[in-house]
Amino acid sequence: MDHPQDDRPYSSLPHPGLPYYEDVSPGHGSLPPRAWYASSDAARLSLNGLWRFRLAATATAEDESFAHPDFDASGWGELPVPAHWVLHGHGAPAYTNTLYPFPVDPPHVPTENPTGDHRVTFDLPSADWESGEAVLRFEGVESCARVWLNGRELGTFKGSRLPHEFAVGELLRPTGNVLAMRVHQWSSGSYLEDQDQWWMPGIFRDVALLHRPEGAVADHFVHASYDHAAGTGTLRVDCEPGGRVTVPELGLDLATGESATVAVEPWSAEVPRLYDAVLATAGERVPLRIGFRTVAVEDGVLKVNGRRILFRGVNRHEFHPEHGRAVDLETMRRDVELMKRHNINAVRTSHYPPHPAFLDLCDAYGLWVIDECDLETHGFAPLGWRRNPVDDDRWTPALLDRAARMVERDKNHPAVVLWSLGNECGTGRGLSAMAGWIRDRDPSRPIHYEGDRSCADVDVYSRMYADHAEVERIGQRAESPLPDAESDAARRAMPFIQCEYAHAMGNGPGGLSEYQRLFETYERLQGGFVWEWIDHGLAHPEHGYAYGGDFGEELHDGHFVCDGLLFPDRTPSPGLVEYKKVIEPVRIEGDGRAATVRITNGYNFADLSGLAFGWTYEVEGAPVGEGELAVPPLGPGEAMELKLPEPVGADRPGEAVWTVRAVLARDEPWAEAGHEVAWTQLTAVPRAEPVVGRRVALADSGAEFDLRTGELVSVGGLEMVSPPRLDVWRAPTDNDEGAEWQPDTRWGTVWRKLGLHRVQHRLVSVERGAEELVIVSRVAPAATDLALLSTFRWTSDGDGVRLVVSVEPEGDWPCPLPRLGVRLGVPAELGLARWYGGGPGEAYPDTRAASRLGRWTSTVDALQTPYVYPQENGARADVRWAELRDEAGRGLRVEGAPEFWFTARRWTTEDLAAAHHRPDLRPADTIWLNLDHAVQGIGSQSCGPGVLPQHELKAAPTEFSFTLRAVGSA
Template sequence: MLSSIDWENHRILHKNREKPRCTFLYRLNPCNGKWEYWPFLISLNGKWKFKWCRNFKVVPDGFYKIDYDDNTWFEIEVPSNWEIHGYGIPIYTDVKYPFSPNPPFIDKERNPAGLYRRHFTIPSSWDGKEIFLHFAGVRSAFYVYVNGICVGYSQDSCSPAEFRITDYVKIGNNTLAIEVYKWCDGSYLEDQDMWWMAGVYRDVFVYATPKLHLRDFFIKTDLDEKYQDAVLKIDMVLINYLRESSEDLCLEINVLDSENGAPVCDSILLDAGTIPPGEEKIVTIEKEIKNPLKWSSETPNLYSAEIKLFKRHNSQILESQKFNIGFRKVEIIDGQMLLNGKPIKIKGVNRHEFDPDKGYAITLDRMIQDVKLMKQYNINAVRTSHYPNDPKWYFLCDYYGLYVIDEANIEAHGMGNLLAEDPNWLEAHLDRITRMVERDKNHPSVIIWSLGNESGDGQNFVALSNWIHQRDKTRPVHYEPAGTQKYVDIVSFMYKSPKDLESFSEEIKDRPVFLCEYAHAMGNSVGNLKEYWDVIKKYKNLLGGCIWDWVDQGIRKKDKSGKEFWAYGGDFGDEPNDGNFCINGLLLPDRTPEPELSEVKKVYQYIEISPADKLGEFLITNNYSFINLNNFDCFFEIQENGLSIQRIRIGKINLEPGCSKKIQIPINEISFNENAEYHVKILFTLAKDTIWAERGYEIAWEQFSLFKKKKTFTPASAKGIELKEESERIFAGNQKMKIIFNKNSGFIESLKYMNRELLLKPLRMNFWRAPTDNDKGNKLPARAAIWRNIWEKAKVSKIKRVESDLGYKLVFEGFFKDIEKTNWELVYTISDEITVELKVNIDRHLPELPRIGIQGTFLGDFKYVSWYGRGPHENYCDRKTGAPVGLYRSTVEGMIHKYVRPQETGQRTDVRWFSISDDYGITVLVEGHPVIEFSVWPFELEDLEKANHVNELTYKNLVVVNIDHKQMGLGGDNSWGALPHPEYILFPGEYKYSFTIKVLRNFFENFQEG
């Protein structure tokens, strides 16, 4: 049964809407990087009158009429989502529909409407022209009224809707009204793991064209067998809006070099003949272009072109349109994807269009920020998950150089295969595919078409693929639910482990294998990214992947006290909701890079550096597909104990793509201290400014250990150390330092230096971490709950005292109450420093441990941190490839990352030593034997664990110090069950580590000497 209401009838997709076409209203000029707009265009962005209605029943009669009184209406900014302005609430769900699913019907009582009104002026210079309204994006369905008359209807939230309004407007003042519905039958195809928000969220224009108009064109480029010379083919659609035939029409096309504006070939002239009234005509040109510069993400060469439509007999120019051309060829040969004859790898991300203050109304500045960040972090591709993006995004990708997997606005995730198999829904699917392809077909950055996302598999998708292959033979088609079926050109998977990916690559040889989603970046995640790329680089048919996803979808909100936080599902009283499952980004909502992004940059880098046979000899491999390494400056840096002691410019290395060469670094000329540790870091920086980063920006690096210092032991002074024992405690120390041990727990419960207490809480065993989102997803908090607050379960069974020239040694042997077959030993060697050794033996039947370490709470005065280990950003055992060993300084607050949902944060690995210091010259120095992990927080573990948002995390006047042997990995294959890889899990067994604590005065005054 079909509804009489348009917005719940899947057979009614539009009324009076123009056919789709390519974007021609603006372009990004490749010559100067400036935007150029159609000369007969008026933006209708800005303030509109607005009224929100809870459903269609309360929409006021005649609100669209010219004389309707809207003085009581509020104003709203267009483009925007109305929920951002407080009208209704945003709802976040992953799969569940926010209404009771019964396609194509919508719960009419709960379907809000937004009414918009504004006036606009048609200038007299537009008299005699055709006039159109252009809506770049309206969610989800809307009616358009001009001067009190209904002009049309459209749905599909992410593709332009244009209406010819020539017969409805007049020169001078006109009234425009829009009636927008939050949900419609099309919403069943927009279940896209994002906030459900509504409104006019992209640009609105009114524009005019001549009566004889170049309505559309399709640019195709092909390359010869040597990938040198090109054939340019342009199919052009002319339309005649006149009431009589138009004769004697000609077209002239000029292709210009973007550097100097010079023609790259002779003008192309074409006779367009006669076009009957009200009809269209397709005319085609083909032209050979000798050896044009090719377009790729590495070399985004664009040419500027112009089409002129004119009358042959008098050379009168009727219309002129400018556009960009990128010469490139996409192929799949022997299961490998080639661009311009060269293999490429997709080093990509998935990107939702999202802004924390504007919802899905993305500004041009925000787009530029995104594309520059992607380039800076070695990302070369973006999947427009899960819908066509704002048209301006594609011009930026063309210009800056990003590959685009352009995805149709189709996701019926909550419906399974139902709509994919229903022939009655074919037109609804096909409408979205055709509008995407027709709009974006001329962008060289678009190298893959995606049929949509997670909408099941069925005959409708076979039909969609067939249509694309018939319309555009220059690009392959991807659709993950299709699996290995022949209607797709790329076999795609989601969230497969590196091991599984390797198996698939060996089974599937005829097509590229692609991870359209992988490395789920929810919260503190993206472990084992290197392991993925070790596999991807190994197999030719592995195309690469797109990390899920680019930016956390958190909405800026304030609590009752005025503190800001990032809101996620449920924070607006929205039901149903999926909580913080929208917080999966490599960036915070405001585009602050998260620590994972540094790992991505390192793993995605194109230059491979490895040690060769001789000392100081290194093999450099250029893994770019199109550029020589002479675009970069190469340096090497020698570090002694983490400090740079020498940095020398090697210069530019002339190395073609796919080639390797050895370089020699004069290691033998360096004088090494046998009591120091040395590293060499080889790095590459931009040799000149680019449009996305300045000269000197580091693009690739690798670090190698040269010499490790000899293991030496200098006994600390034990002079003056006294030991005293009471019933519950043991006292040890000298005039400077005094320590109290608890005989029941074995922990240090007091540490005084010069009679000043440094500890607020004991140095005690800690095997727990504030669960990450991945931990929650794999049920670690329940499975490993036995390790929570382990210090409360630690009981001493035996104490031994040993006295020697090196000081006193206290040995506490113990067990964990209510945990069978476990034991531990804490050994303290006391002199004018404290050496701590922890041994634990955990029975094999017990669950894995989140961490093994000792935690202490120090005075809040110790607000400065230094360390010699990996940094500067946080790093973990399975996410440390992008963190070089060095000497770093920070503050306690600077050591943590403020994840949208607070969780484990701030770890540093491979740490030789770290210190915390105060303003009075007192430093607590901790040295690993040989290395440890550590973190410091200005709050306590229980605070971190119970907070749901950053505003709930209270910073206290204390410093929590975690001195860890190890912490388990983060994982990231997915966030709903996958564990970290086995090599990064702390399985039950025997563990042992040690470190030394020293309390020093004026440590940093002699920092260089020390």
């Protein structure tokens, strides 16, 4: 799109004489960017550790004398490096999604500009450093730094999540070297780093001194392509200065710049085959791990090694609840292992290049990577993109610097299959310049950018949060046309990905299964990346985990920062468990009654030789037989049908299901043998409708009622703390509340406006017959004539009491209901739950793929899902019966007809809806039990589409029943 041009007088625009932290240049003094590598035989001295630190309120509050080697900093405090100073008692972090937390007046920043001065003293470890050059390397500093070594200024730099190096050999001395840094929170670079995150300044990645002996590697570029037709790889390593490359396993010994073609096994995310090699120059030996693969867009499809790939991806910010973006190697490794264990095969590095060690892990474990530049200018969107830096030529050198530092650092990683120009920057000449530079430097990888619908600068069509219907149209190459016919034809010929979809905020996301079926149906649709990997809740002594506003920020975006598939402590959420099920790379289907199963290999490259298959036959949730299933090593896309054996005990009466599982056949770097990859359940014998039992006088039921109100008082001697009542309210989820910019109706707002959180019950009648008690109530919110007329019909069931609930809506309901069922309160001692139904975790109508039928146990406390921002959670689906018992085994059993949704918690729905942090929820002396006939779906409307129509709970005439009985001794 066209953006308004800046028509302000030049005198108010960037001009010479600005301080370095406001100048639009990327800085000065640093060396050209080059490839990163984890190790070599050249010496390396880590400067991580405790540094001296002081904080000033402005950029100019202190002079530069602290950089002199003789300056006395003994009175300063200490700060670990890497770290963010706001997480160590110096100021506070602040969260915004889109808006800049300072006036938008580029390139100027506020006078109030927290500035941290840092000093560290170090000795050279040996005399070897006295020959050759040395380089100071900074992996990441936010947002602008000025650097001195032994009193000599080295330069300045911006680009927070990108490396910068300085030549320092002539300045080093054997002992007492003093490195001084001044780091500003705000700079012109901040305008390029508006990336939906906590604003946290500091030296948050590694700092190191690298010895560069004479003849050491200045830079190198590994070109390792794969010809899928010939089964060969072609290797060439460019290097300055020249040297040799040896690959012992392939028998290669090449001069740099020389090519060789040999038979190889290709690299892919599914089979991450790497070859150990050594790059040797006159002064250095660098270990290489080479993966042969070719990425191309052919016939409108993104292919690797000649095959279409399907991204089952996540967006990943770097985050740790105690350390912010200062993420250590073991945490990175844990992320990668968790991704692999949950069938995730791709990462978009939103919205900046990650710590380079993360990409090494992606190479080794196998993950496709979209490597995204450290660039976002989203805060200009509310201003109509006026003065957007990416459309201002004066900022182009800074943009090109960021593109170059990403590409040069990461160019040797086979995991990186696309370069991304950045995120949510609008459009402009600067982006085109970046795309042109990247294509010239590395034509082997396609280019991604979502923010330009014309796709003028990219090779793939990318969108965020397109709903299911639009995604299907795109899959059919029938999307709405662009005005320009040539651009429209070019875009329509591109592959499509959802670079963000399925917003994982709070309870959800819903609709994943429907998206995945579209991705698998249409060749053009090549998957997507769930937003996002982890909740960014910062550890907080009062709130447990803090979000926007918890540190006193005046401008913030609340708990929108908590939108991940992992909780802040890296515990998988139900959303991640659901996603794992939805994106299973092996499809297991079949007909349980016919005892047949169909196995389909959904991998793009791997066969099924790495998996073992097994079956279990269960009756009423109890296993009666199990065994192995012989599945041949089917190739990608291949399928076959198998007959399941007839198990001993198959004639046992009751509901019966087959469970068929695919597990790892051997240990992998990311999981042990036996780890479950895919599963399904097939109904062998369907559930019979529960028998009502003998019908006698209600007095023989063991239940007591208040005949004035018809309320249940006790069952079998178990007292009701609160009798069963019709319930329609739930604590709205983040997706119920929706996002302001979403066009769909935000049901949380509608429900509150209608008053569903404060419905009133009017007793209409109580009628007692010889064999039944019938209570009619009208349930309605104030100020409207809408209502639900409920009839509770109680009868005896021998040792219990049966309740049939009939609901008749009155009026024209404008919205779906949050839930429809009964709520009751039982004594707090009944804290042990057992049920036969869906589990082990929570599920809702559009998040139930991972819910499997079985017998499950839990404490009531463990039934809760600990979302950072409290909301509706913890429902179990398809429940046939559920029990709550105390430690002595006494309690209540509920059986449903049909199956029901079961929720139990130690606080009311109203308490849950009023809470803002986990510690706000305090257990009371009652367990509140929801027995729901139906519940509303979840959707993804916190940033994406709402609940699909088939998962909405419409107000309609309904009937359902429960049987309640006491269990254990009275």
